[in-house]
Amino acid sequence: MSLPCHSVTVAVLSVLLSPLALPSFAQQPVSVPGTKEVIGLAGVKNKTKGTLTVDKGFLHFVHSKVKAELATATMTDVITGEDSQRAIGGTLGTLTMFAPYGSGRFLSLFRTKLDTLTIEYRDDAGGLHGVIFTLPAGKAGAVKKELVAQGARTSIPVQEGSDSQTSKPPSPTGEKP
Amino acid sequence: MKRIRCAGVGFFLGFVLTMAPWDLRAQDKQQTKTKVAAIEVLPIVSDEIKLPAEFRISLYENLIDQLQAGGGFQQVYREGDRNVQDAGDLVILHSTVRGFKQGSERARQVTTVAGATSIKIHCLFTDKNGKPLLDQDIDGKVRFFGGNLRATYDFAKKVAKVARNNFSLNAH
Secondary structure (H helix, E strand, O other): OOOOHHHHHHHHHHHHHHHHHHHHHHOOOEEEEEEEEEEOOOOOOOOEEEEEEEEOOEEEEEEOOEEEEEEHHHEEEEEEEEEEEEOOOHHHHHHHOOOHHHHHHHHHOOEEEEEEEEEEEEOOOOOEEEEEEEEEOOOHHHHHHHHHHOOOOOOOOOOOOOOOOOOOOOOOOOOOO | OHHHHHHHHHHHHHHHHHHHHHHHHHHHHHHOOEEEOEEEEEEEEOOOOOOOHHHHHHHHHHHHHHHHHHOOOOEEEEOOOHHHHHOOOEEEEEEEEEEEEOOOHHHHHHHOOOOOEEEEEEEEEEEOOOOEEEEEEEEEEEOOOOOOOHHHHHHHHHHHHHHHHHEEEOOO
């Protein structure tokens, strides 16, 4: 039994080219729709919802026609955290506060978990900036991992093997004002 | 008729004499304002009290926004900005966290009276050489509506007001 010549060629080529295929697989962009920019991103209004993407050494934030990007090399610190928000938010959420028989307060008990992503970066003139994003729960760890892999620095190292790793915010200690 | 006119003149003179000291005091207040053109905002220091990163950044960004919008400065510089070296009549803002209590938005919405977030920061305004010009403890609070980070907005608004009341623009 002899193998056809072209089958052997394909097999050899696939073995030889497989290392080249791996990096392209590893550099698939991380994209998180439903991200909210809370504050700090130049050119984007506060509390804007959009899609956050990490690709080719840049963090992109896109909301309809508004686009902003940050080079990962300019990021001096990337920190993740956890938070929660009302399940029914916005104007409707505020209006429910006035609903009769305390039903608005009851609705406040229903909350959705979310992750926070805090980034410190320097602009072209060397000025310090900060930006805060909130992301769907469990996504911040993967974004941080990708940012660090593409050149961002962090004061809290990324833990291997946990995509949803978040750094717990410090316990609120301090004197009562 | 003459009496009424005399009484009117007397009343007017009395009014003018009563208001004069107020006017002089207002002028004094304006004269005590330090003349500055630009401000450099240094990062929030929280060595003794642990402050979550999002609060630290939100404080800083809100400070920059509010000072630009209503601080009365020609230019607001961020820490590390190389252009600050060319700025004349510069004032530098140092902020140190003195107290922080992270409340709960859920508790605020459910109980109304509990869950307030508050933050107290010592603000020191110095000149370029480090000479103190003004220092004050300023707090930021959120009691009813809004997320915890709203306390940082409240703080920044108050800082801008303090700056506006104590410094006047020295236009070149």
